[in-house]
Amino acid sequence: MRRSPDTRVLGGVCGGVSAATGIDVMLVRIGFVLLTVSSGVAVLIYALAWLLVPIEGEDSNILSRAVNDRRGIRLVVALVPVMIVLQVVVSALHVGYVGFIGWPTFLAGGLAVLIWRNASEKEKVWINDDLVPLLGAGSRGHARWVLVTRVGVGVALGLGGASLLVYGHASSAALRPIGGAVLVIGALVVIFGPWWLSLVRDLMAERQARALAEERAQMAAHVHDSVLQTLALIQRSADDPQHVVQLARAQERELRAWLFEGRPPGALSDDVTMLAEGVGLLQRQIEADHGITVQVVMVGDCELTAALRALLDAAREATVNAAKWSGAPQVSLYAEVEPDTVMLFVRDRGRGFDPGAVPEDRQGIAQSIRARLSRFGGTVVIRSAPGEGAEVELSMARHELVR
Amino acid sequence: MSGPASGEPGAAEPAIRRPRIFLVEDHAVFRAGVKAELGDAVEVVGEADEAAAAVELINERQPDVVVLDVHLPGGGGLAVLQGVLPHHPEVRFLALSVSDAPEDVIAVIRAGARGYITKTISGGELLQAVYRVGAGDAVFSPRLAGFVLDAFAHGAEPVTGLDPELDQLSPREREVLRLIARGYTYKEVGRDLTISSKTVESHVSSVLRKLQLSTRHELTRWATDRRLV
Numbered sequence: 001m002r003r004s005p006d007t008r009v010l011g012g013v014c015g016g017v018s019a020a021t022g023i024d025v026m027l028v029r030i031g032f033v034l035l036t037v038s039s040g041v042a043v044l045i046y047a048l049a050w051l052l053v054p055i056e057g058e059d060s061n062i063l064s065r066a067v068n069d070r071r072g073i074r075l076v077v078a079l080v081p082v083m084i085v086l087q088v089v090v091s092a093l094h095v096g097y098v099g100f101i102g103w104p105t106f107l108a109g110g111l112a113v114l115i116w117r118n119a120s121e122k123e124k125v126w127i128n129d130d131l132v133p134l135l136g137a138g139s140r141g142h143a144r145w146v147l148v149t150r151v152g153v154g155v156a157l158g159l160g161g162a163s164l165l166v167y168g169h170a171s172s173a174a175l176r177p178i179g180g181a182v183l184v185i186g187a188l189v190v191i192f193g194p195w196w197l198s199l200v201r202d203l204m205a206e207r208q209a210r211a212l213a214e215e216r217a218q219m220a221a222h223v224h225d226s227v228l229q230t231l232a233l234i235q236r237s238a239d240d241p242q243h244v245v246q247l248a249r250a251q252e253r254e255l256r257a258w259l260f261e262g263r264p265p266g267a268l269s270d271d272v273t274m275l276a277e278g279v280g281l282l283q284r285q286i287e288a289d290h291g292i293t294v295q296v297v298m299v300g301d302c303e304l305t306a307a308l309r310a311l312l313d314a315a316r317e318a319t320v321n322a323a324k325w326s327g328a329p330q331v332s333l334y335a336e337v338e339p340d341t342v343m344l345f346v347r348d349r350g351r352g353f354d355p356g357a358v359p360e361d362r363q364g365i366a367q368s369i370r371a372r373l374s375r376f377g378g379t380v381v382i383r384s385a386p387g388e389g390a391e392v393e394l395s396m397a398r399h400e401l402v403r
Numbered sequence: 404m405s406g407p408a409s410g411e412p413g414a415a416e417p418a419i420r421r422p423r424i425f426l427v428e429d430h431a432v433f434r435a436g437v438k439a440e441l442g443d444a445v446e447v448v449g450e451a452d453e454a455a456a457a458v459e460l461i462n463e464r465q466p467d468v469v470v471l472d473v474h475l476p477g478g479g480g481l482a483v484l485q486g487v488l489p490h491h492p493e494v495r496f497l498a499l500s501v502s503d504a505p506e507d508v509i510a511v512i513r514a515g516a517r518g519y520i521t522k523t524i525s526g527g528e529l530l531q532a533v534y535r536v537g538a539g540d541a542v543f544s545p546r547l548a549g550f551v552l553d554a555f556a557h558g559a560e561p562v563t564g565l566d567p568e569l570d571q572l573s574p575r576e577r578e579v580l581r582l583i584a585r586g587y588t589y590k591e592v593g594r595d596l597t598i599s600s601k602t603v604e605s606h607v608s609s610v611l612r613k614l615q616l617s618t619r620h621e622l623t624r625w626a627t628d629r630r631l632v
Contacts, residue, residue, distance in 0.1 A: 295545060295586065297545045297546050297548065297549035298553075299553045299556060299584065300553060330523075332545060332585060334584045336581070336584075345585045347586045
């Protein structure tokens with residue numbers, strides 16, 4: 001028997017039972033729900049099956065991993081007294097029905113902790129997908145906490161209130177039901193606490209993984225900006241050993257600066273705070289590195305925002321591109337600060353190209369420039385024709401968009 | 404950059420009388436370089452390396468065009484303009500500089516120079532600029548266009564001059580300047596805006612007139628502001 005990921009609602013147990021017995025999955029589910037309502041044991045059975053039955057495509061079950069998860073086991077053990085307290089509270093409240101399904105549910109809750117901690121990555125994503133809408137989709141961790149607490153307090157108050165209404169004797173001290181309610185609240189918070197903490201911790205790990213992937217993408221962009229461009233240049237000047245050495249050395253310097261000093265190739269240092277400063281720096285660096293003239297014309301000036309730094313990076317990419325490929329000895333760079341936007345034009349009178357016919361693998365313009373800008377809502381327009389030079393028009397809003 | 408474009412005055416049209424040129428420039432090497440680049444297309448009637456000598460010689464020889472370095476010992480290009488134009492308003496000046504200081508450039512234009520180019524200009528373009536100034540047109544390099552846009556962009560203050568027309572640029576003039584600042588030649592500007600090169604020239608000349616005649620306090624204040632930057 002295997003749990004079925006295709007028909008799953010939670011862990012795919014019903015789907016597995018259906019596949020093993022031939023009974024329609026919907027009937028199995030109805031059976032489970034009826035069992036749950038009537039005795040509560042079904043919840044425990046379900047959790048056990050989840051733990052014991054491997055999912056389709058895997059040979060080991062979650063339990064085999066859970067036995068090595070000492071932290072998880074400790075967490076479950078720590079839950080036991082909480083369960084006992086809760087059970088006592090529930091029975092004290094004389095809410096017979098809750099007491100009836102209580103034990104198996106609490107036990108299943110403990111098992112759920114083990115399941116969550118030891119499920120395969122794929123399954124974790126499913127569980128997460130199931131839980132997120134329940135706990136406030138898209139909201140930040142803090143808001144989720146608030147929601148959880150609210151739900152917990154709400155349920156507790158509901159139980160307390162209900163028991164007070166149904167079983168509250170006028171003669172018996174009113175303190176008892178109130179004390180019970182307070183206990184229920186405390187118990188719920190304690191129950192939700194460790195479980196939720198571990199969930200949040202795992203979510204954070206997931207977020208870190210995503211950040212890592214993003215960093216990798218940025219790294220690829222940087223490598224393209226510098227290393228691949230230099231390699232292409234080296235190939236083109238293979239018959240000029242001195243130039244090749246010069247290029248290689250410059251690239252080595254840049255790469256070292258990036259790898260060991262954390263300075264991205266050509267990145268603006270943070271002490272540049274004004275746009276004109278940044279443009280001037282860009283001009284000096286490109287003139288020094290590529291032996292061309294960069295004619296800069298600035299109209300107005302303003303403080304650099306993250307978006308405008310991206311604009312400058314894109315302008316650098318466009319200018320370096322022109323310096324390397326156009327064959328023109330001079331590149332014009334015109335920047336104008338308007339009330340709401342900054343426009344930047346990079347123009348050369350070199351050989352030009354057909355913007356529609358740039359091959360996919362030469363993605364300098366496509367990826368570096370466009371992606372850099374669109375991340376901040378900026379735009380790029382490229383005008384060129386073979387033999388007519390090229391002009392890259394970049395624009396960026398001065399005030400960062402509220403996200 | 405391209406050489407002289409066809410249809411515009413240049414080396415290709417020797418029928419025009421060779422303009423008489425005077426060079427004011429304190430770097431001997433650069434002076435020699437300019438002379439060599441202009442070659443036989445012009446007649447160099449004299450040169451000077453400081454302001455006082457330049458004023459004396461220009462007033463004496465009355466050249467068609469003076470190629471004037473903005474930064475000179477003895478008062479700078481400004482002193483030369485002030486020493487010559489009151490006596491010989493027909494002498495035309497083309498300012499030349501490596502300097503990035505906008506206030507100096509604007510001051511020289513305000514004092515009567517008909518154009519401003521940077522020293523990185525190619526020989527062909529220099530010749531073209533000399534011819535253009537000689538013919539009474541204005542020569543705006545991208546940098547000058549940028550300076551002017553910048554100066555007139557500070558237009559928040561209500562206009563106080565006698566002639567409000569003089570105190571602001573028309574939208575068309577602004578467009579023309581913007582394209583020049585982006586590195587377009589007059590011809591390309593004309594093509595982009597679908598107007599003739601002559602119309603472009605008249606727009607530029609009109610901007611020059613405004614720049615020289617405007618009483619805007621802001622032009623001065625702008626220059627002072629820029630010095631602080």
